Amino acid sequence: MAPKIPLLELPEDVTRKILGYLDFLAILNLHKTCHDLRNFINNLRPPSLVYGIKIEMRPEEISLTLNFDPVYHPYEEMKNYTIRYTPYISGVLVKYRLKSYLDQKMKILKNCDLLTIFSKDLEVILKLQKTVLRYFDLHFLYPKHEKKRKIFKVFEAIQNSQQTEIKEYTLKSKEIEVTCQGEHEVLEIVPFFDPKVLEVLKIDVGKQKARLELQELIYLEQWENSKEVVLIGCTSVPERFQNFEKVEISIQVLTQDDVFGFKEIFLQHPTQYLIQLHFQHYYSENELLEVMGAPVIETDMYETRKWKVWWLRAAGERAVKLELHDDSLVMTKMKMVHVPGGVELVDA
Template identity: 25%
Template sequence: MNPKACLEHLPEPAKRNVLMWCPYSSVIALGKTCTTWREFIHVPNQNLLIKRIMVKFGDNSFRLQVGSSHTSGKLQNSDLLSVQYQQLARDCGVTYENFSYRRQKKTWIEGGDYQDLFVKDLKILRKLLGNSTLENFEVDCETLQSSTRGRELKNQFEGFLKTVTDIWGPQGIATKSLRMKFMNEHQAAKILSHTVPNTLERISFLPMDVAGISSGGNRLGLSVLSVLPQWKNAKFINLTNFLARSTMDPILYFESVLVHWLFFEPQHLRIAMEEFVSGRCLTKNFTILCKQIFTSIELNLSTLGEAVHVGKRYTWYYHTKSPGHVVELTLVESQKISLRMIRGEGIKHGANVIHFPFSSPHFFCFR
C-alpha cells in the first residue's frame, strides 16, 4: 500500500517525517499493528487503540514507548513498541524495537539531532491520538551517575518535561493513570497539572536521586501537588521511596493509598487511625510498606488488644463512628501495615471488635 495516500490529513512536515522514518518511527511501527494504514492514520479525532505512552529521559538520549492493542478476528492482541533516540558526536542513532516479536532495527542519521527527531515523532503521535484517553502515561528517567554534570542534567530533564507539556498544549494529557519519576515536587506538578482532572484516576510517583543531587525524601513535600484539582479528583495514589512527613492529610482522602516509606514513624499510624475511627477518612484501603517495621510481641502488641495471629501477620478490628463498619488493622512484620474500612460482618471468625488504644504511649517498636 502506498502510504502517501493515507497521510492526506497531516501537514506537510508530518508527512515528510512519517515517510522519512518508515520503518523506524514509533508512529509507523504502531500503524503496522492496525488492520490498515487508513485505520490508524486518520482524522485526528478518531479514537485509536493506543493504551500507553512512556517518554524516558537519559543522558544524550530519549526514549518513546507506545503500547497498543488491535483486533485480529476474535482475538485482542497487544503490542509494545519502543524507539530510542541517541546522540553520538554529530550523528544520531535510532533504535526501533517491537517487544511482541522481539525485533530490533537500528540506523544512524548523519548530522541528525536526537532531540529534534524525538520531538517530531512525539508531535505526530500526539496529533494522531486526537481526543483519545490513554490507560497510562509515564515519565521515566534513567539512573544518571555523572556527579560533575548533576545540575546540567537536572536542567535538561526540566527542559524535557517542558517539551512534553508543550507538545500536548493547553488541552492537556488525557490519561487514566500517571506514573512519573522526578527530582523535586515542582517537576511532578508540571506534569500532573497538565493532565485532564476528570479523567485521571491513578497517580504513581517515585522521587529519585540523579547525579549526586538527592531528591531528598525529607525535603519532598506534597504542598504543591495536593492543591491541584488533578490530585483531588484522583482515586488511587502510590508513593514510592518517600520519607515520613509530619502531616498525612494530603494522602488520606483517596479511595486507595499505597505508600512505600523509607522510614516510618508510629505517630503516622496513630494519625491514620484517628481519621479512620472518626469516620472522616474517605480511604477504603491504606497500606504502608516499610522494611523497618518490627514488632516486639512481649512489650507492644498486647497493648493493641487480642489479635488474630498467623505467622508474622497480626490482625485487629476496631470500632468506628461509621454505623455498621469497623477498621481492620493488619501488620506483617518487616513488610507492611494496612488499614481497611470494612463492614462488620467481614471480620475474621473468632475475632473481637475493640476500641483503639489512643492513650497508650507505646504500641509499636520500629527499628
C-alpha cells in the same frame, strides 16, 4: 494519463481518508516532511489510537514505548511499539520495533541532537492524541548531575503540545506514573492532565535515592480527584489523603502519629478501603500494643512469616483489619460479615 494532484491540494475529506490508511510511524514521518504537511496534520489531528505511553530516559538511551491496546493484555509487550534513540557519531540512531523483536527498522539522523529529536517526536504524539490513555509513565533514570539537561526537553515537549485554549486538548490519562528527583519535576507534568479522568497517581523518588516532600501537588485538582495514590521515597507522610480510596506510601521512618493519623482518616471516610504504609523503621510498636491491646497472630500457609492483627469496629456495620508486618502496616476496610468469628473488636 490522469494529472498528478499534490496531497495538500486534495479535499480535506479525501486527505483524511488517505491518512486513515497510514500506520502511526508513517504519519510521524510524514509530519517531518515539510512545514505545510506538519501544519496540516496538526490541524487535522488524525486519530493516533495510542492507549499507553512509557518513556525511559537514561544517559545512554531514550526509549519511547507506545501501546495501542484499549485494555490490558497479559502479553502486552507484544502489542507495544517502541522507538529507541541513541547517540551515533555526530547524530542520532533511531530504532523502531513494531510488536515483534524481529520486526525492526532503523535510521540515522545526522547533525542533530538526541534530546531534540526525541522531544519533537513526543510533541507530535501528544498533539495527535485523542484517546484516553490507560497510562502515562515517565521515568528519569539518570545521574543527578544530568538532571537539568535531560528533563528540560521532555517538559518543553509536553508544554508545546498543549499550547491551546481549547480544553479538549488537555491530556487525558487514567494513570500517571513518574520516577523522578522530587516534587518540582512532578509539577512540570501532572497539571497538563485532565483531573476529571485521572484515577491513579504514582510517584517514585526511591530509585533516584531522592526525598519526596509534597507541598504544592496536594493542592492540585489532579491530586484531589484521583482515587488511588502511590508514593515511594517519602521523608514524611503528607496531608490531604481523605479523597483517596486506596493509599500506598513507602517511608523511611514510620511514627506513631502517622499510624493514628491515618487510622482516624480511614475510619472517618467510608470510601477508603485500603491503606498500605511501607517502612524501613518503626520504633513505636510497644506504644501501639499499649493502645490496641494483645493482637491476633496470623501466618502464611507455610508458617514462615508471622504478623500481628487487630480488628477495629467502624461505622456502618463495617470493620477495619489492621496488620503489622516486619516492614509494613496495612489497614483494610470490610463488611462485618467478613470478620472471622470469635475475634475481639477494638472500639476505635
